[in-house]
Amino acid sequence: MKKLIILLMYFIFISCSQKEGCMDSSACNFDDKAENDDSSCTYSEEYYDCDSNCLFDENLNGICDELEILGCTDLNACNYNENATEDDGLCSYPEPNYDCDGNCLSYNYECGDCEYTFFTEVPHSINILSGNNCFKNQDLDVINQIISLNNLDYNSPLEVGTQTWYDGRLRIWIAGNYFSGVNVPLDTLPENFGNLDDLRSLYLEWNNIKVMPESFENLTNLISLYFSNNGLTNIINNIGNLTELYNLDLGYNEIKTIPNSFAELTNLQYLWLFNNQIETLPNGFCNLNINWSEMDPAWYPYFAIGGNELCENIPECILNSSHFESSLDQFYYSFLVEMPQNCED
Secondary structure (H helix, E strand, O other), rough: HHHHHHHHHHHHHHHHOOOOEEEEOOOOOOOOOOOOOOOOOOOOOOOOOOOOOOOOOOOOOOHHHOOEEEEEEOOOOOOOOOOOOOOOOOOOOOOOOOOOOOOOHHHHHOOOOOOOEEEEOOOOOEEEEEEEEEEEEHHHHHHHHHHOOOOOOOHHHHOOOEEEEEEEEEEEEOOOOOOOOOOOOOOOOOHHHHOOOOEEEEEEOOOOOOOHHHHHOOOOOOOEEEOOOOOOOOOOOHHHHOOOOEEEEOOOOOOOOHHHHHHHHOOOEEEOOOOOOOOOHHHHHHHOOOOOOEEEEOEEEEEEOOOOOOOOOOHHHOOOOOOOOEEOOHHOOOOHEEEEOOOOO
8 A cells, every 4th residue: 555655646746747838839839848738828810920910911011911801992982991901993983073972063063064074274275166164074084084094194184185175075186196286195095985976176196096996986076087197907887977077087007998888978078098908998989979089279189098908809980090009208298109009919
């Protein structure tokens, strides 16, 4: 019995002499000297280390990437999200002179109509033929889209090119890449471009615009369109909708085909298609009311189509035209140049 008591006391002594502590190596208080786990292990919260620092925080804002909430963080936006921790770039705002619910704020609006915006001052490049400093939002929105899409450095849509307005609508817009225009090349036109439906004259020369938006078909009041030197590759299928067109300059582009509706441009008097890649012309092309071979009093041709690839099945009116292989000099359009069709291949 005495020996049993001594042995029991020995085991108690041995047990009491073992160091207790946390023996889980993944715990924050892991003790590598502990010999007996005392269930005291503590662990970091999910997504954090033991010092309460985020394991992943790419933008270093103190919020772990896994806990970030994307949303609009602008208090002035219609879709502001008070729970968002990181802006998603998708903030939306009310239209000018409207609140977020689409209600008109006419009580503090100079023009008395939410469809227009009043400008206290306008640039010298603005010509107002009739009306006051109220400009239709429908037109301003298109120009703002152009500013955004092309990353232009303008503070107001009224600063873009030379503009002529009539009763709040844009009538003439000079937006070519030169001094009186935008003076910086445009690459893209927005799909809502057709909302400029009161436009009468449009100048877009010397830009880098490759595609004519389909909404161009809505420019039914357009009389003059100057779209040369752009690298333009297409003409919209419904160009025939532009029945008021009188002047059309599409020279020095990369156009390959002419749509069938082209024959519906019955008011067209000047048509310049030189220096493109046109291979064929649509049926009815000769029905256009154009003087195919004559010059106007200023010695400009009414028609010229040199420098294309018209080699076979050429309509008689074109083949017999004095300007079948004529072009204008590229930079100033000041004199005729001979430009044969490219039929080498």
